[in-house]
Structure formats: C-alpha cells, structure tokens
Amino acid sequence: MVPVEEMLKLKGLKFPGGSMKIDHWENWLLTDCTGSAQLPSNIVHPIALFHIPIQGVGTSIAELFALGQVEGAGSVGLEGYDWEYFSLLHEDVDYRFEGQVIEVERLRTKSGGVFDRFVFTIELSTTEGDPVAKVTNSWRFWRIR
Amino acid sequence: MSDIFDYLGYQIPSLIVEQVEPNKMKTMAAILRDPYPVHWDKEANETLGLKGRVINQGPLNLSYIANMLIAWQGPSCIKRLQARFLKPVLDGDTVIAGGKITEIIDPEESRIRAKVWLSRDDEIVLEGEAEIQITI
Numbered sequence: 001m002v003p004v005e006e007m008l009k010l011k012g013l014k015f016p017g018g019s020m021k022i023d024h025w026e027n028w029l030l031t032d033c034t035g036s037a038q039l040p041s042n043i044v045h046p047i048a049l050f051h052i053p054i055q056g057v058g059t060s061i062a063e064l065f066a067l068g069q070v071e072g073a074g075s076v077g078l079e080g081y082d083w084e085y086f087s088l089l090h091e092d093v094d095y096r097f098e099g100q101v102i103e104v105e106r107l108r109t110k111s112g113g114v115f116d117r118f119v120f121t122i123e124l125s126t127t128e129g130d131p132v133a134k135v136t137n138s139w140r141f142w143r144i145r
Numbered sequence: 146m147s148d149i150f151d152y153l154g155y156q157i158p159s160l161i162v163e164q165v166e167p168n169k170m171k172t173m174a175a176i177l178r179d180p181y182p183v184h185w186d187k188e189a190n191e192t193l194g195l196k197g198r199v200i201n202q203g204p205l206n207l208s209y210i211a212n213m214l215i216a217w218q219g220p221s222c223i224k225r226l227q228a229r230f231l232k233p234v235l236d237g238d239t240v241i242a243g244g245k246i247t248e249i250i251d252p253e254e255s256r257i258r259a260k261v262w263l264s265r266d267d268e269i270v271l272e273g274e275a276e277i278q279i280t281i
Contacts, residue, residue, distance in 0.1 A: 029172055029176055032169075033169045034205060034211070040220065045211070046208075046215075047205070047211055050204035051176065061179050062180045065180065073189040074183070078203040080227070080229040080230065083225065083227075085225065
C-alpha cells in the first residue's frame with residue numbers, strides 16, 4: 001500500500017496555474033455528450049467546470065492519478081463536487097486558473113476498505129482578475145476495496 | 146406563480162435520459178483526456194464484475210441535472226452545484242434527473258436552493274444541492 005506519509009505531503013501542493021480559452025469545437029462536443037441542445041450566445045456548458053479548470057491550471061487527470069499513485073479499473077472513485085458559478089463562461093475567452101490540493105486523508109470503510117480522500121480546489125478569473133468560478137472536487141484513491 | 150415564496154416545495158420538471166450511451170462516454174473521455182479505462186474499456190471492467198459494461202463519467206451524470214435546470218430556467222440560472230456520487234451509472238441505464246425547491250436564499254435576487262438528484266429505477270445514484278436564479 002502507498003505509505004500514508006507520501007500522500008499527506010500532497011496537502012498544500014499548488015498547481016502551476018495558467019490561462020486558456022475554451023474552443024467552440026470542444027464546447028460543442030461536450031454539450032452534445034450531455035444530450036443537450038447547443039446553448040445560445042457561445043455559452044459554455046456548465047459541466048465544463050470539471051475538465052477545463054484541471055487543464056487550465058496546468059495539470060491533467062493523468063497527472064492527478066499519478067500524484068495519487070493509482071492505476072487501472074476500480075482504483076479511483078468520485079466523492080463529490082462543489083462548483084460555484086460567479087458569471088457565465090463563454091467560448092474563445094481567456095480565463096486564468098489558480099489552484100491547490102487542500103485536503104488529503106486516509107480513511108477506512110465499515111467493510112474494511114481503505115482509500116485516500118484527495119480534495120483540490122481551482123479558481124477561475126478573467127484576465128482582469130474578476131472571479132468567474134470556483135470548483136472543489138473530492139476524489140477517492142482506493143488502496144483496498 | 147407570482148411570488149417567489151410560492152416556489153417552496155415546487156418539484157422541478159424532471160429530465161429523463163432514456164439510455165446512457167457508451168459512444169458519448171468515449172467522446173467525453175477524449176475531451177477530458179481521461180485515461181481511466183472504466184469509461185471506455187469493457188474488458189477492463191470485467192474485474193469489477195460489471196459484465197462487459199462501462200461506467201458513465203461523473204460529470205456526465207451531473208450534466209443531466211444541469212440540463213434539467215437549464216430546461217426549466219435557462220442557461221444562466223445555475224449559480225452553484227454540489228454533488229455526491231453514490232452509485233455508478235452504466236451504459237444502457239435509464240436515469241431521471243429530479244429536483245425540489247427547499248429554500249428561498251435571496252428573494253430580491255430571486256435566488257433559491259433546490260435538492261437535486263439522479264435516480265435509476267428506485268435508487269438514488271447522485272444527490273446534491275443547486276443554487277439557482279429564477280425568473281418569476
């Protein structure tokens with residue numbers, strides 16, 4: 001099992017940060033995957049707050065899995081999201097991203113399972129610094145299921 | 146309803162996803178750059194006892210709730226989404242997004258809180274809360 005000390009060191013880790021735009025084609029496909037009609041006025045589908053902050057802050061799902069030292073089916077689970085929208089997101093607009101790992105803890109389930117709870121937060125703002133959104137995501141990195 | 150307080154207890158019109166589609170999970174995995182095989186590799190999931198099925202992405206599950214809210218109040222209505230993922234949703238599942246208004250947060254801003262959920266048959270697979278700005 002991954003030593004708990006290695007995981008606890010991740011708390012406070014800051015992501016590189018950066019800026020990015022959401023392309024029309026990407027928003028179109030994302031919206032289509034949800035089963036929704038395309039939204040008007042180049043509005044980005046609200047579910048983009050999963051992957052856009054991760055990419056915009058300069059990391060990736062694969063890198064987060066590597067941080068958690070997990071691999072393969074059944075090694076990762078979602079616990080919860082808390083996403084705040086301060087303004088609408090639009091395609092082809094530059095947004096800035098900052099974020100960090102805010103919580104890591106090892107927990108046991110009643111049935112004897114062991115997982116590391118991994119919580120990170122990312123804030124989105126305009127290039128002028130106005131807040132656009134904030135996401136907090138909680139994942140489970142399973143050690144024993 | 147002309148008074149925002151009339152919305153307390155209101156049941157948001159539900160949204161039915163007749164069949165969760167594996168091809169959309171594949172496209173989603175590419176968009177997300179998601180290497181987790183449970184969303185696109187049926188063989189990888191046999192070790193999980195899923196009998197050759199794939200697991201829908203959590204964001205897609207939550208998107209059905211977002212789409213329900215947008216269908217009701219438009220694309221700018223969502224101010225906050227909080228979700229807890231309770232059970233996996235698999236390809237071929239029929240799921241229903243539902244919601245009920247539980248609180249008037251700010252009458253001046255027409256901002257309300259709703260309990261939201263995604264169900265499959267009689268079980269809740271995702272539950273949470275949404276803050277919404279409504280038009281009266």
